[in-house]
Amino acid sequence: MLLQRVAGRDQRAMTEVFDRHSGMAFSVALRVLGDPAQAEDVMQEVFFQVWQNPKSFAPERGSLGAWLAVVVRNRCIDALRRRRPSDSVDDVVLESGTDVADEVERSTMIERVRGVLKGMPQEQRESLELAFFGGLTHAEIAKEKGEPLGTVKTRIRMALISLRKAFQR
């Protein structure tokens, strides 16, 4: 496995990990931060953490790509809110069934997610995106949208249910 070679301080293997996932990681960071330089900083830092501690990712935590996407997103939110890293990379655990390592399967799933997001009511999508890509708390979203907290929570729950249905194969 690639990460086993990384654990053996194999720079070529780490570069391969970078080549394979940096595009996605950078895209996630750019989506959250909106600034290419800052996005690259976060991305570089996350990959460097993988280099320093490849055992922080375990295969049972899902695919490496999905795990990196979440870790990068979390780090970006931390940067956005100018706070210390809220969790260690060790804390991110994904459902093992979310195996999107296979490129074809991953592409299919991502297209499905895009379709679901595009198809859901605008209020639901906006609330979910404000939480996920904007790093806002439910209270902050309620304040920004001028809506009751319960409404915001319901919208996000409905959005997540729609997403979950898209993932069920």
Next chain:
Amino acid sequence: MTDGRHIPQEDLAFYAMGALTPEEAAEMRAHVDACALCRGELAAAAGDLALMAMSVEQHAVPEGARQRFQARIAEDAGVAAESESSTRVPAQVISMEALPRGRAAWPMWVAWGAVAALVVLAAGLELRVRSLDRQLQQQTALVEVQQAANARAQMVMELLSAPNAQHVLLTAAKSKPAPMAKAIYMRSKGALLLQASNLEPLPGDKTYELWVIPMKGAPMAAGMFKPDAAGNASLVMPDMPIGVEAKAFGVTIEKAGGASTPTMPIVLAGAAPAGGL
């Protein structure tokens, strides 16, 4: 939040997104740590969100990002980064016979050119390796020299501070030992030590007085002392201002109680070496 049972899905999603207040997150974590069902639901929510993250519009990484990352891990590993070309292009053995021939085929000189380029590259890498090896040897030798110097300094310190060491003063045979003194001064701390020996005894109304002669200004009284029966005396950490750069030190004989200016003659004197701190 948990209704005494399990955590609602949207709250798990907010937790996975780090969008809860610290208090809410702490409460959630405590429950998740103890509840396998909610732990599984949390992982599922995180998996959903991972796919959502991956659904963003794809962008190419900034130019040079890969090289910057390679340089960083190479630095971390303490090894020079591999060249861009060596990692981008996997090594392959290509049979000349397998190359297409005819008008569309690569000319033979291209292949030989590539071989020559590889030879030059290999030679360059060899030189680089030798250069690094030389640098490593030089650094190792330097470290050894410094370690030896440190060990020697340590021995000197132990000797000076050893209570059971023998202190012997050697003088010319059959001659009266001359008065002498040694001052140790550190202006950055205002610290001063004086050890004197073979001093002439003084009447009760007289005293020896140490003076610091600064680079600028009048001599400064640094303390008074009287020798014991053997002619030895010491002055330890007198009250000195910090930062006075000393040009020389002198000892005079003054009336008991000391003087504001030194009285000639100066019975002991010594110039301060340059470079002290």
